[in-house]
Amino acid sequence: MIVGDSSGGIVPGDNWTAKALEKAGINKLASELPIQAVNFDTAGVVRYKNPRGGKYEDIYISKAVDDADVVITLPKLKTHTLTVFTGAVKNMYGCVPGGRKAFYHKVAPSVPEFSGYLVDVFEKSRPHLAIMDAIIGMEGDGPSAGSPRKIHAIIASCDSVAVDSVACSLVGINPTRVEMLVQAQARNLGMMDLSKISIIGPFESLKLSDFKAKKQSPWIPAFLGRKVLSWWQTYPIIDQEKCIMCKICYNSCPIKIITDNGQALLIDHKRCIQCYCCHELCPKHAIFLKSSPIARLVQRLRGR
Ligand code: SF4
Ligand code: SF4
Structure with a gap:
């Protein structure tokens, strides 16, 4: 049995995944139990031709995942600035090694495009079981700058799309707002329609009404001209007071x-x-992210 991951971002000379495996105690557990901790950045990859082709090119999946007889994904319930929500489906992006993850942000920058690629990866690495840790999740500016939120739930299913849809509903996010779930269901990779999912457990009593869901940054339709694009933006701004000049952002920008x-x-x-x-x-x-007045207006009108 192996347990592994590949973290976001690539900083030359700094192995984040190795550090994460150490800090999270995975290496220690691996030394005590009959399991092996694997760094997906360095354990080899398998290349698949993406049937959607074009700029999406090839799909690279960690060899360790590709070789596995059974894959179990262990996501946290979190908000996500770009995709609204991150859970079982998006967790499989951790099977794409190292800097390749940033590459797809570059070639598929809009939410629909990037969500489509997330679903491509999910399809190729599709887990047999998803067990979501929603005991403490993250609200607000997830997936890294949000706040911990006690949700008191563990959500599990052989259908990762159903896990994410139930998780979204638990915290008051309409699953139809999460483009990757919409696309995954459209490709018959799972069920997001709650009326067709059988939920066992105290779902209603665990529901949160005041969870701070991240307002999705409005994506920019390609047909809109440059002029309109310049009005409709959400930019990252560096707070120079807080910045320690570690240059992680500098090195990670795709x-x-x-x-x-x-x-x-x-x-x-x-x-x-x-x-x-x-x-x-x-x-x-x-x-922090700052939206232009037009983007703020659109977010308000869309109730996000
Ligand atoms: S250089 Fe500053 S802004 Fe960039 S990652 Fe480091 S602390 Fe953050
Ligand atoms: S500056 Fe930040 S948001 Fe903009 S392209 Fe680079 S990494 Fe992405």
Whole structure:
């Protein structure tokens, strides 16, 4: 039996996944139990041709996952700045090794495109069982800068899409807002319709009415012109007071548009693809997101 992961972001010379396996106590458990801790960044990959082709090219999945007879995914329940929610389906993105994850933020920057690629990866690495830890989840600016929230639930199913849909409903997020779930169901990879999911357990009594769901940054339809795009944006801003110049954002930006002027890091907002990797990976939560007035208005009108 093996247990493994690949963390978000790539910083030259800094192995985040190795650190995570150590800090989370996985290595220690592996030394005490008949299991092996595996770093998916360095354990080899299998390349699949993506049937959707085009700019989505190939799908790279960790060899350890591809070789496994049974795959169990163990997500946390969290909000997500780009995809609204992250759970069992998105957790499989951890099977894509290292910097390849950032590459797809670059080629598929909009929410529908990126969600489509998440579903491509999920389809190729589809887990046999999902067990979601929602005992303490994350609300607000997830997946990294939010706040812990006690939810007191564990949600499990052989259908990862159903796990995510039930989890969303538990915290007051309409699953239809989560594009990857909509696309996964459309491809017959799981069920998101709650009326067709049999829930065993105290679902109603665990429901939260005041969970702070992340307002999804409005994605930018391709047919809109540059003029409109310039009005409809949500940009990452570096809080220079909090920044410790660790340069994790600088090294992790998939299109390298963060520059160092010797005193501070600066983001070129004109070229930013709004993937929010920098926001997600900043260890000091020194990057916040600021929406343009039009984007704020759209979010209000959409009730998010
Ligand atoms: S903004 Fe965050 S990630 Fe970037 S250099 Fe500053 S502290 Fe590091
Ligand atoms: S600056 Fe941040 S949000 Fe913009 S492209 Fe780079 S990592 Fe993505």
